[in-house]
Amino acid sequence: MGIKKTFNNLKYRAGMGNCSEYIDLIHDVVDNQSTPAQEEYLRRHLKLCLKCLDELNLEKELKKAIQLKLVNQEVPAGLAESIKNKIQKSSS
Ligand SMILES: [Zn+2]
Numbered sequence: 001m002g003i004k005k006t007f008n009n010l011k012y013r014a015g016m017g018n019c020s021e022y023i024d025l026i027h028d029v030v031d032n033q034s035t036p037a038q039e040e041y042l043r044r045h046l047k048l049c050l051k052c053l054d055e056l057n058l059e060k061e062l063k064k065a066i067q068l069k070l071v072n073q074e075v076p077a078g079l080a081e082s083i084k085n086k087i088q089k090s091s092s
Contacts, residue, residue: 022052030059032090063087 025042028034034042046053064087071080 019049019052022049023055026052026056026059029056030063030090 022042022045025034025038029039029042042052042056046056067083067087071083
């Protein structure tokens with residue numbers, strides 16, 4: 001007991017956890033619900049995993065598309081502007 005847990009911790013610290021573990025994190029990052037530590041943790045994995053990098057880019061594009069659609073429909077101009085700024089900040 002303990003060895004497996006230690007191994008998992010090492011694995012995650014190296015950014016090599018199971019991809020399914022990162023999908024929720026990707027959603028949190030895209031929704032700005034993540035902590036800087038979590039983003040760092042995800043970034044480390046993305047250096048090793050194109051699959052999750054694609055997933056992150058896809059989620060970002062999807063979120064942008066949804067927000068732009070909302071903006072174009074019925075959001076007042078001032079609010080639309082602030083959402084756009086938020087998007088620009090989060091994608092930089
Ligand atoms: Zn992955």
